[in-house]
Amino acid sequence: MDTEALERQFQARIDADERIEPKDWMPDAYRRALIRQMAQHAHSEIVGMLPEGNWITRAPTLKRKAILMAKVQDEGGHGAYLYSATETLGVTRGQLIDELLDGRARYSSIFNYPTPTWADVGAIGWLVDGAAIMNQIPLCRCSYGPYARAMVRICREESFHQRQGYDIMLQLARGSDAQRRMAQQALDRWWWPALMMFGPPDADSKHSAQSMRWKVKRFSNDELRERFIEFTTPQAEYLGLVIPQGEIDWSEFRDVLDGHGPCNRERLAARRRAHDQGRWVREAALAHAAKREARLREAV
Amino acid sequence: MSTQREWPLYEVFIRARGGLDHKHVGSIHAADARMAIEHARDVYTRRQEGISIWVVKSSEIVASDPAEADALFEPARDKVYRHPTFYDIPDEVKTL
């Protein structure tokens, strides 16, 4: 069958809402687009462990510490599910990680913002996870089977993340003047970056149309962004916090994406350090496994 | 940067409860079988999702080729007589 016929057949399967599985024929462009998006998603989970991880050692109560550890651990788990799903497309995790560490791959630019106070942990859970969930729920029905299945698992686990974030904000909003100020400042800091998480306006979004046709994406950036604002506004009112007014500054979005955010360097440096310092450990484990296998062979 | 050999990939299968089959849930990387079980446990059973784990090296899995799907699975399609609903049994006949 020629490529054109295969592509027609492929699109017909997508249109019929069938799922594409790893060994099925798929256009190269579809494979490449999925690898790019899924890897970016996986990297975001891993880099996303850092801003909140910044507060594990300083969480104000032992209960909060346990919740935060479990949450940051979940993010690592979500990264693992997503790398695993991406590997079904014929790349290895090692390749993907290399691309992250040498700066070729992207991750969500939201994680380049700092968490200077405990309230930032609350704001991340409430706003950043809230926006992420809104982006992710449609992906549970995306056309690529392993991605959709990973997303089902992730969305199921994410539901506590947003709630614990709001719960932190609620406690701060009911607290001392200093705590309320902390909460408001965190909202001010995270509001615009959270809105940027839905991606550029539809008119400027270069991947959107094709992604919609392939049912990797099911709602437009602006649609999801509007829905997020609609859901979040009353939640902020209940906290007695004021949502910042104005317009999204898209030049900031581009700058942070291009590496000029407040913590871009620190985030990548932290990932590189862990990778480099772990090298001898990973090698030792392989060396030990090889020795053990050799011993087994000798014994036979 | 990628000069280092990666830990092999293992596929993970989990039995959620007694009475159910092991079900494929995803994969993990590990240097050896013992580590593979630990990684599968730490990655895939953080919320009591399982009571038993199988791991198998991904390279050991033999899969059918989707291009052969017609040859493998179409022939079963017209064997409708394998299904109980194919047969009309009079209502008077019980426990059949």
Added chain:
Amino acid sequence: MSAVLPDRHFLYVLRLADSNLVLAQRLGELIGHAPALEEDLGIANVALDLLGQARLLLAHAGVLEGRGRDEDMLAFLRAEHEFLNATLTEQPNGDFGDTIARQFLYDSWQIELYGQLAQSADPTLAAIAAKALKETRYHLRYSAGWLVRLGDGTGESHARAHAALERLWPHTVELCDPDDIDAAMFAAGIGADLATVRRGWDRRIDETLAEATLERPATPPWRWYGKRGEHGEYLGRLLAEMQVLQRSHPGASW
């Protein structure tokens, strides 16, 4: 039971709690920085278990003390010299060899200890120990597995694991050396017999070190015991970080 030296009973449980809390705090520093993604999850699981045990033990200690201190008051509003954790647990994460060696030495001790405490005359302590024992079995499986890989891995990993054991060894001295609190609690049927713990600990250490092709370090004289509040310089910083919000916002709820 409660007629027996309530203050010692409180201190005994507090020691157990503090060791778990401080080690959980150390492991918490590592989450997101481990040598492999799956190890981040593994370390977080151990940290969560230890923190969970610490919370149960602190709550119990607070009840035994009877002065209305809850888990957070005990964790966040005590000074350095009031912390009774084994100094082993406050040692920095170092490289992965240090982290694993510290964990292995601690798990091997804790599994023996909890095995006895599960039979404690203090029913709350017995219940906590019985639950914790299952968790500890997994921790030991994890840390012993890694120590063997590092010891019997590459030349570099062997050297690092060896150096870690040498560095940490003095801090194991207090683990099995009973003082008057240990003795009184054992006599009352509440605490463990540290002589028995030591035999079990020795056996586990020797077995795993042999498999890991690592030498058991010589035991130096060592007289500074964290369980008596005698710490090195690491704990103060660890607590300063852990307690910062509670200290800078007195009376606030979180």
